[in-house]
Amino acid sequence: MKAIAKQKKPRLLAISSAGGHWIQLLRIRSAFDGCDVTYATVDDGYAADVEHSRFVRIPNGNLWSVWSMMRSAFGVWCLLLKLRPEVVVTTGAAPGYFAVMFGKFIGARTVWLDSMANAGSLSASGRKAMRFSDLCLTQWRHLTGDDGPHFRGAVFNNSALA
Secondary structure (H helix, E strand, C coil), X not given: CCCCCCCCCCEEEEEECXXXXXXXXXXXXXXXXXXXXXXXXXXXXXXXXXXXXXXXXCCCCECCEHHHHHHHHHHHHHHHHHXXXXXXXXXXXXXXXXXXXXXXXXXCEEEEECCCCCCCCCCHHHHHHHHHCCEEEECCHHHCCCXXXXXXXXXXXXXXXX
């Protein structure tokens, strides 16, 4: 009798910076069911939020420090080379941008979900990440465009706002 081969779960990297970006990433984690997920963010304290999953802390980056951006980019690059994810999903900001940019370079499918806080326009990171994203999403219907971002709903509970 032939043994039935186990179907391999897709490797997925779910990555974000701290605060609201992390909260929004956690709100969509049910979409990752059936995947081999690694969560990555900039604060070790968030490991408890995903205690039954793989967790990696990465360096944070911000626009006010070139050094922090370089450290963040290098940390994300090394993580991607180690994990070789098939899919990268992010809610931003700088670490997420580097993840979709470098993820695309290594052949991963990439998804950018812009923060709900950006109601007036797509975030600066989102505008840059859009060119590396297979799917760029906004949580605000009025920000959509033919070439993206696209609207598929919002991860906050008040649907009247979207």
